[in-house]
Amino acid sequence: MTTRRQRLLAAGLEVTVPVLLLVIWGLYSSSGSENSYYFPPLTDILSTFADTWLFERVGSDMVPSLVRMGLGFGIAVVVAISAGLLLGLSAQARRAAAPIVEFLRAIPPPALLPFAILVIGVGNSMKVFIIAFVCIWPILLNTIDGVTGVDPTLRETTRVYGVTPRDRLWRVMLPAASPQIFAGMRTSLSLALILMVISEMVASTNGIGYFVLQSQRTFAIPEMWSGILLLGILGYTLNGVFVLIERRVLRWHRGARASALG
Amino acid sequence: MVSVARSVPIRARSLRVPDWLLPWASVAAVLVLFDVLPRIGVLPRDHFPPISETLSTLAEQLGEASFWEAVGNTLQGWALGLGIAAALAIPIGIVIGSSRLLYRAMRGVIEFLRPIPSVALIPLAILIYGTGLQSKVFLAAFASFWQLLVATLYGVQDVDPVATDTARSFGFSRVQRLFRVTLPSAIPYIATGLRIASAVSLILTVTAELVIGSAGLGRSINIARSGGNEELMYALIITTGVLGVLLNGIFVLAERRVLRWHPSQRSGEAGA
Numbered sequence: 001m002t003t004r005r006q007r008l009l010a011a012g013l014e015v016t017v018p019v020l021l022l023v024i025w026g027l028y029s030s031s032g033s034e035n036s037y038y039f040p041p042l043t044d045i046l047s048t049f050a051d052t053w054l055f056e057r058v059g060s061d062m063v064p065s066l067v068r069m070g071l072g073f074g075i076a077v078v079v080a081i082s083a084g085l086l087l088g089l090s091a092q093a094r095r096a097a098a099p100i101v102e103f104l105r106a107i108p109p110p111a112l113l114p115f116a117i118l119v120i121g122v123g124n125s126m127k128v129f130i131i132a133f134v135c136i137w138p139i140l141l142n143t144i145d146g147v148t149g150v151d152p153t154l155r156e157t158t159r160v161y162g163v164t165p166r167d168r169l170w171r172v173m174l175p176a177a178s179p180q181i182f183a184g185m186r187t188s189l190s191l192a193l194i195l196m197v198i199s200e201m202v203a204s205t206n207g208i209g210y211f212v213l214q215s216q217r218t219f220a221i222p223e224m225w226s227g228i229l230l231l232g233i234l235g236y237t238l239n240g241v242f243v244l245i246e247r248r249v250l251r252w253h254r255g256a257r258a259s260a261l262g
Numbered sequence: 263m264v265s266v267a268r269s270v271p272i273r274a275r276s277l278r279v280p281d282w283l284l285p286w287a288s289v290a291a292v293l294v295l296f297d298v299l300p301r302i303g304v305l306p307r308d309h310f311p312p313i314s315e316t317l318s319t320l321a322e323q324l325g326e327a328s329f330w331e332a333v334g335n336t337l338q339g340w341a342l343g344l345g346i347a348a349a350l351a352i353p354i355g356i357v358i359g360s361s362r363l364l365y366r367a368m369r370g371v372i373e374f375l376r377p378i379p380s381v382a383l384i385p386l387a388i389l390i391y392g393t394g395l396q397s398k399v400f401l402a403a404f405a406s407f408w409q410l411l412v413a414t415l416y417g418v419q420d421v422d423p424v425a426t427d428t429a430r431s432f433g434f435s436r437v438q439r440l441f442r443v444t445l446p447s448a449i450p451y452i453a454t455g456l457r458i459a460s461a462v463s464l465i466l467t468v469t470a471e472l473v474i475g476s477a478g479l480g481r482s483i484n485i486a487r488s489g490g491n492e493e494l495m496y497a498l499i500i501t502t503g504v505l506g507v508l509l510n511g512i513f514v515l516a517e518r519r520v521l522r523w524h525p526s527q528r529s530g531e532a533g534a
Contacts, residue, residue, distance in 0.1 A: 092284060098285055103503050107503035198473060201473050232377075
């Protein structure tokens with residue numbers, strides 16, 4: 001009986017604690033403490049949010065941001081999975097590429113922004129490039145790990161049964177590596193959002209990152225907070241949507257693993 | 263591996279470059295490529311100076327006080343950010359992770375706060391902390407905190423229940439259980455978390471220097487670009503990469519030393 005009561009209590013806490021924190025924030029921010037200029041009342045932030053992002057600036061700032069992010073992420077996915085498959089299938093290529101991959105991956109991504117600005121300019125393609133460049137590494141490394149980790153029995157069985165290389169790639173390697181590939185894509189998705197914001201803060205005339213920094217520079221504090229809130233919501237939603245897609249695509253995988261374990 | 267090599271012996275042997283040579287050969291090829299292509303005009307020379315010129319600029323920089331000052335500033339932001347994050351995230355993670363109720367209560371909050379891109383807080387950091395070291399440290403600490411917290415939570419919850427129950431039935435107190443059972447089994451997770459958090463802390467430090475303009479490598483790179491000094495810009499970008507590789511390497515080595523007893527490291531060493 002206690003376990004049931006505990007479970008109810010836990011579920012109750014899971015709902016009430018976040019609500020409680022929000023209420024505390026709301027009360028604290030409207031109490032007029034000395035920091036209240038930087039921390040405007042929650043209600044102000046929410047009404048500014050409604051004014052700004054429903055839907056006045058959606059077309060001018062949010063859509064361009066999301067397009068850049070989507071393009072960069074998409075390019076990274078295609079490039080990284082293809083390169084990862086190639087490197088995963090050849091141990092020699094893997095050895096040869098290792099030091100270069102390790103080095104490029106270790107450069108803190110924002111350090112490449114000045115390089116991208118110099119070579120490509122300050123336009124959209126610079127942002128897409130930097131997002132794609134940074135998103136490649138987690139997907140690439142995970143694809144390589146996934147391909148090299150394919151069960152050798154499976155690998156050799158398909159070879160013995162004369163499955164064509166094309167079918168082996170599409171029907172054996174890629175599906176077997178897909179759980180790892182998805183893990184890499186999830187890491188990259190949050191990187192894409194981060195790089196989108198940074199690149200817009202450094203050189204842009206629109207976009208959410210630009211809007212947030214511009215609001216701070218003009219001391220439009222509630223606007224700045226509304227942008228931060230939007231980025232938080234975007235981060236949370238993107239992650240949630242991705243998890244849903246991953247679950248759908250990898251449904252067979254979880255089923256297979258469950259039956260293998262059971 | 264051996265059996266595969268044996269099944270296709272002729273082709274494999276004729277192509278064979280010694281394994282140890284491959285990484286060096288590819289690095290050399292890339293260096294030569296980026297030295298020759300700008301010289302013969304395939305890559306625009308004003309955007310891509312030949313790599314030999316970049317490397318000689320880097321060598322000159324190694325003798326400059328301002329270069330080391332920038333490296334020091336960046337490392338200072340990295341260390342403080344990571345240190346503060348570790349001091350907060352590890353204890354909090356242990357406390358939250360050891361109580362089911364507390365974990366359930368905080369899960370929603372953590373899951374909501376974690377995906378927020380920390381760079382969104384840059385304007386807030388400027389407002390509150392200005393453009394100096396504090397902003398940099400705040401951003402680095404905030405970003406690494408979540409990495410470490412989640413790693414610690416996983417680690418604490420992954421403790422073998424049989425071990426905990428055994429310790430309990432042998433009359434170990436709560437504190438003893440924490441230090442003898444929970445912590446040792448959570449340490450591999452925390453170590454991995456620290457390594458990732460270290461990379462995150464470096465990234466946020468450089469971001470802050472670049473966007474906010476706090477002193478350090480990030481700002482120096484930006485200044486070199488706007489001053490038209492491409493060789494210096496590339497030299498400094500390479501420096502940040504070397505820094506990233508070094509810091510990662512230190513953590514990998516430390517992990518291996520501290521966790522010598524752990525199966526993951528033992529099998530890793532045997533395999534390598």
